[in-house]
Amino acid sequence: MFGDITTNPYHLETIIRSDLTKALRSLVPELLEEAQLAIHNHLKIPDSKDSVTITVFPTIVHLDSQVTNRAMIGAPGCRNEKFLKKQVSVAEEVIPMSQVLNWFPAFLRPAVWKLFCVTVGAKDGAVRLVIPYIQSRIDHAQQDNPSTITDLLLRYAPPEDLKEVAKLAARVVHLNMAAIHTSGIFTTHALFELARMAPEQVEEIRTEILAAIDSEGGVCNKAAVGKFYKLDSLLKEIGRFHSLFSVGSSRVTLREAVIADGTVLPEGSVVAFAPKPLHHNPQVYHDPHTFDPFRFSKLRTGDNAVRDIQQSFTNLSNDYIVFGLGKHGCPGRFFAALKIKVILSELLLNYDVAFPKGASHSPKPFAFNIFTVPNPTAKLVFTKRK
Template structure:
């Protein structure tokens, strides 16, 4: 009895010490219970593929191989509302009708975040892609785009130099016939890297093989790493994604770029100290923005704003953005040209007439006058969009749509870009490739005096019906530079060469659908013959 009394006394003495822990456990259990039974704000939004692919893992696997079909199915069923889709990412994904874009674009970045969505879709935790440095879009908007009238002749010159180095030798060395096969995708990677590099780091450095190797290698490796991580189950990524060879390769490209840029940056700083005339390219603009405090004002630059590593990473990111999309769009365009000799002749005639009127110089007005070429490029992006979706945003704070639907924190919203582009209520004969579609729409609108409507048919314009460049304040800031570059590349192609498909092929090469992206088949050759 004495022992029992002693134990009881000891327990009562220790009880106050355990009470907070006991209370916390009870509170957590109650929270979990009521949270579990709390109504899900997304429960009334249908999930595409529920019947065909029951269970999360089957839906995730279906997305990896049939994303395009799932988006089209969901859009056709719920085109004026919303639907959910299971992706390889952790967040709930809500696909919204373009009719909501007007209200969505008004939401501030602390409610819906473009950068946070890119972090998740590009798996930047593992790929280390820099997304939160707002100095990049700021510099593109404030320095690059206004400089295009001055830069256009330089870009045109670099296009000619790059083609003389990358394409001409293959054709002149061809001994089998007048025609020569060229893997245009691989060549365009280097051509675009050189042409973009002329603006990014200057005329001498853009030809340096160390720069080209890092720029092209990093561009290809980012997409390989993103796809490799995407295939991995989300629960496994924190433990194994770092060990993927595709992910580890990115760190090597960063080291190579840093080694290449270190002496360049040091030399420019020395010129600045001596008061010498500074270079006029993207690298210098980024250095100037940092020195002027633009980075801290417009982004999340740290104390190492002007360090070589920071500048190297920014150069790699902007090279990736420019090289990846420009190469894909141009390859898509070349495949369509190779399959249609009449289209080549039509563009060749327009470009020749425009250049004759502008003394052979690719001025801004000359590029704007190439309206059929502009229409062809816009139709290329409509018919072969690079992604199934657009306007991707991570929800940081819950909000309510105009239809009363609550969109909770932590979800991702997006618009089904491809499905919209094939909607007969948006485009007549949407499954037919019409290179003059937007040329005719533009002329019709101008004929009616609807100048604003006519402007929406330009290649660089963004609206609810054409979302490849995004929408709202985060629409692609580099699209004006990319449009000029692509037009000059195509102009040089059609004015210098005749193109065709390889023997045995009678139709344009089919695209590859890779998860939520669409790319031109990179294994295909295009036949070239000098005019």
């Protein structure tokens, strides 16, 4: 589907794992500016009212797409509505289809996939629409002083990709597919939880956000976002409590293996972890079936830097596998966490969030195969704060 991306994933191995993480500090002002603009556009409140009711998940996914692409391709491309809609459609169509393909025998999958692409074609449409912006980055390359992820991509692109811009565009679409929906899922869950939380708990998060920004001279920079401990804890608890998938971190045994209980795994066996039992283990998590937004921030004492880092949303451990494990851990998790916190902090400081009158406070999530996403039709009321 994406050409040689799987055989030569230079956009993941070097850019996302190393260069992007180093560039996060410079991206924060861009993300913040775009988040402010996107929130204003997606949460328009009529002059005659003080609140607006929105369908949360699709709205947040499109908002996140705009903010993501401010970092990915820059402005004004990140505001191209046609591209953003096509880009969002890629994951909505491709991820379920990848599961459907497993229902067919291997020899039929290429034909089924080709038929699907002909009838839907979201990826090709997204590639065509983003090409002009990629070409613009090539014409005004800033590899030495990158301002977008595409600038970083150009550092490592082989000559043939620079001559065929569609190949670079496909990688941008692929990166977008990985970056948008997971962030949208976490942000939506966070908004539902904030709507359920006691007002004084929400105010605790706001107070900490304002104090962190004030400590940086009134500027919301990367250092300030790094001090959003209660918001960070909320996000980590969401990952623990609301499983995004029923199994994950799949591996294939390259040779026969014997696990701790004596079970023999033949060569070629597929092994995966089940997050829910791990994340609800009472030997690791106190009262694991209760959602505690400050579960992890309460464990931060400030006395032990290593211990404090272990409580962070992006930390990998055998007891918390939202982002995978070891060297195969999600390379984009630092960017995702930063982006989600920037969006949520803007929403928290400017809006009160509540469920509509009479609506369920526990909207049923939607599950497909191994994936679970927040209820796609549930709504929230956003009221502009005085």
